[in-house]
Amino acid sequence: MKKCVISLSGGLDSTTNMAIAHNLGQEIYPITFSYGQRHSQELECAKKVAAHYGVEHRHKIVDVEFLHSIGGSSLTDLNMEVPESMDTSKIPTTYVPHRNLIFTSLAAAYGEVIGAKYIYLGVNTLDYSGYPDCRPEFIDSLQQTINLSSKNFVETGEEIKIATPLLHMTKAEIITKGMELNAPYHLSISCYKGTNCGVCDSCRLRLKGFAEAGYTDPITYE
Numbered sequence: 001m002k003k004c005v006i007s008l009s010g011g012l013d014s015t016t017n018m019a020i021a022h023n024l025g026q027e028i029y030p031i032t033f034s035y036g037q038r039h040s041q042e043l044e045c046a047k048k049v050a051a052h053y054g055v056e057h058r059h060k061i062v063d064v065e066f067l068h069s070i071g072g073s074s075l076t077d078l079n080m081e082v083p084e085s086m087d088t089s090k091i092p093t094t095y096v097p098h099r100n101l102i103f104t105s106l107a108a109a110y111g112e113v114i115g116a117k118y119i120y121l122g123v124n125t126l127d128y129s130g131y132p133d134c135r136p137e138f139i140d141s142l143q144q145t146i147n148l149s150s151k152n153f154v155e156t157g158e159e160i161k162i163a164t165p166l167l168h169m170t171k172a173e174i175i176t177k178g179m180e181l182n183a184p185y186h187l188s189i190s191c192y193k194g195t196n197c198g199v200c201d202s203c204r205l206r207l208k209g210f211a212e213a214g215y216t217d218p219i220t221y222e
Helices: 012-023 041-052 066-070 099-114 136-148 151-156 171-180 201-213
Strands: 003-007 027-034 060-063 118-120 161-163
Touching: 003 012, 003 099, 012 027, 012 041, 012 118, 012 171, 027 041, 027 099, 041 060, 099 118, 099 136, 136 161, 171 201
Parallel strands: 003 027, 003 118, 027 060, 118 161
Antiparallel strands: none
């Protein structure tokens, strides 16, 4: 059974990754980051998803409060408003500086210690591609860098692979895949505000995805 580290935010995409890895029979080691985000609902949902798959005893919650202290994002700075619509020609204010670089580095460290073969990231480019650290070229570069910095790779040549099964899927395709695998979407949250507002960009994408996939979103919105 191959071990994998899954960056688990408690959101729809990372919950789908949990379902995919579980279906493949992989040994799951979830890692969740507390980075001073606007609300704690992400952390609570991540705990519930980990417990759903029976891996709560392996679930790491890592404090990265530094991202909150430097600000620069409407997800970490309460003085900035979370936008309800976004100009997709620009990088949105919900971008957290170098978040995926930092999170994946920590996930890789965890993976090296436990001997994981994969690090799952819930990045996606099709439905919304405003984040620079969700682009395929970033993932390719990060893949190489992580292995070049790895003791295991230097000594044995054995790679750890960044798995991004959702990278080129639409939100509707992601939801369809998750529903086929009985992903516990009722335990997840996507709202930037933590209230299931139904109007922020993340809520809109989620609702649009469920509608296009022909399913009813199991969570309740304001």
